[in-house]
Amino acid sequence: MDAFFVSVEELFNPALKGKAVVVGGQRDERGVVSAASYEARKFGVHSAMPLRTAAKQCPHAIFVDGHPELYSEYSQKAREVLHDFSPAVEMASIDEAYLDMTGTERLHGPPLLSAHKLHQQMKERTGLNCSIGIGATRLMAKISSDKAKPNGILYVLRGQEESFLAPLDVGKIPGVGKVTKARLNQIGIIHIGDLLRVDQQVLEENFGKWGQALAGKARGEDAGAWFEGEVGEEWQAKSISHEHTFGHDTADLGKLESTLAHLSEKVGRRLREQNFTARTIQLKLRYSDFSTITRAHSLASPTQMDTEIFSAIGKLFHGNWERGRTVRLLGVQASHFEDMPEQMDLLEGDKKQKWARAFSASDRLRDKYGDSTIFLAKTMGGTFRERVHENPAEKPDKKR
DNA sequence: TCTGGGGTCCTAGGACCC
DNA sequence: TCTGGGGTCCTAGGACCC
Numbered sequence: 169m170d171a172f173f174v175s176v177e178e179l180f181n182p183a184l185k186g187k188a189v190v191v192g193g194q195r196d197e198r199g200v201v202s203a204a205s206y207e208a209r210k211f212g213v214h215s216a217m218p219l220r221t222a223a224k225q226c227p228h229a230i231f232v233d234g235h236p237e238l239y240s241e242y243s244q245k246a247r248e249v250l251h252d253f254s255p256a257v258e259m260a261s262i263d264e265a266y267l268d269m270t271g272t273e274r275l276h277g278p279p280l281l282s283a284h285k286l287h288q289q290m291k292e293r294t295g296l297n298c299s300i301g302i303g304a305t306r307l308m309a310k311i312s313s314d315k316a317k318p319n320g321i322l323y324v325l326r327g328q329e330e331s332f333l334a335p336l337d338v339g340k341i342p343g344v345g346k347v348t349k350a351r352l353n354q355i356g357i358i359h360i361g362d363l364l365r366v367d368q369q370v371l372e373e374n375f376g377k378w379g380q381a382l383a384g385k386a387r388g389e390d391a392g393a394w395f396e397g398e399v400g401e402e403w404q405a406k407s408i409s410h411e412h413t414f415g416h417d418t419a420d421l422g423k424l425e426s427t428l429a430h431l432s433e434k435v436g437r438r439l440r441e442q443n444f445t446a447r448t449i450q451l452k453l454r455y456s457d458f459s460t461i462t463r464a465h466s467l468a469s470p471t472q473m474d475t476e477i478f479s480a481i482g483k484l485f486h487g488n489w490e491r492g493r494t495v496r497l498l499g500v501q502a503s504h505f506e507d508m509p510e511q512m513d514l515l516e517g518d519k520k521q522k523w524a525r526a527f528s529a530s531d532r533l534r535d536k537y538g539d540s541t542i543f544l545a546k547t548m549g550g551t552f553r554e555r556v557h558e559n560p561a562e563k564p565d566k567k568r
Numbered sequence: 569t570c571t572g573g574g575g576t577c578c579t580a581g582g583a584c585c586c
Numbered sequence: 587t588c589t590g591g592g593g594t595c596c597t598a599g600g601a602c603c604c
Binding site: 172202203215216260261262263264342343344345346347348394448450460461462463464465466 | 595596602603
């Protein structure tokens with residue numbers, strides 16, 4: 169989808185159309201740009217740029233808060249359109265998907281024709297523009313759709329992959345970011361075509377497993393972890409996490425603990441929704457100077473309960489926080505999932521079941537009345553009201 | 569008054585086991 | 587005394603993606 173978040177915002181506020189728009193927060197807030205309109209991009213604004221920097225570069229831009237639920241809803245609408253074109257749809261992210269069009273020719277016609285139909289239907293049914301890349305591999309589809317933006321269609325014929333890719337900047341390869349690009353540039357690799365002229369062994373020595381895949385990518389192949397398997401194969405999440413950056417750094421123990429409790433609850437809730445238990449709980453702690461540590465603990469038996477998550481997180485926090493040092497961000501992550509809640513032993517079983525019932529009841533309350541309806545006493549123990557106030561996403565709720 | 573939040577994958581070292 | 591080789595699990599950090 170083209171400038172997806174911006175385009176969805178425009179659907180609800182047409183006055184934004186054609187203007188420099190930045191989605192992600194207000195101009196004086198801590199945070200980064202989630203999406204920028206093409207007009208704003210002309211001024212050098214791009215996603216991941218700090219909001220305050222964007223405001224300097226493009227003072228006349230309109231800054232709007234993001235609406236994640238809305239984007240999910242429109243992502244879902246887009247997916248429905250895609251499913252009418254192929255049963256093999258792989259949502260690569262909220263605004264990107266791959267379709268395996270093998271065997272759809274009789275129904276939809278040859279590639280370019282079906283792409284035009286898809287493009288048109290997407291606009292009609294979602295009101296949104298998209299761009300479409302057509303190729304023999306996912307890599308080619310992705311790179312050509314990037315080239316087709318905005319609002320275009322590009323078909324790279326079989327056999328033309330190498331010559332299409334050769335002149336492009338090596339950073340266009342998905343997975344080659346700032347660091348890898350700089351290292352590649354250092355050994356004289358500027359364009360994708362340069363990858364084919366350099367000794368395979370040099371690539372492997374310098375970039376490990378990744379290096380091997382790079383030459384294949386220069387030929388347009390789906391090599392390496394990202395593009396493996398059939399399009400549309402089922403996958404399972406491997407971790408669930410929530411984190412929070414404070415509006416202002418803090419060393420207030422009550423505030424820190426109540427935030428950790430709140431994050432633990434959010435993680436626990438999602439584990440229960442997906443019917444997972446997690447064996448490993450991880451704390452993320454970022455100090456004011458941006459130095460960041462992560463500390464993990466693996467439990468004897470996996471859990472999906474807020475209290476157990478919070479207890480593990482609390483120990484990690486107290487064992488690692490340098491007392492008094494101001495904190496910028498806290499995060500809680502769960503991983504190493506097991507599908508079925510494990511067998512409870514007889515002694516603990518009763519207590520655990522009571523907690524489990526309590527949590528499912530609180531989940532239902534939250535569904536009905538919102539996230540701030542109910543929380544562990546610890547969450548309230550700090551300065552919850554202040555915390556709510558500084559985080560506009562959590563609106564204070566009268567029913568509380 | 570730079571630097572979000574939710575993810576995946578890779579590397580590397582140490583503990584531990586046979 | 588000196589110190590293998592293979593494997594797995596755990597933890598920490600970092601690059602990268604949207």
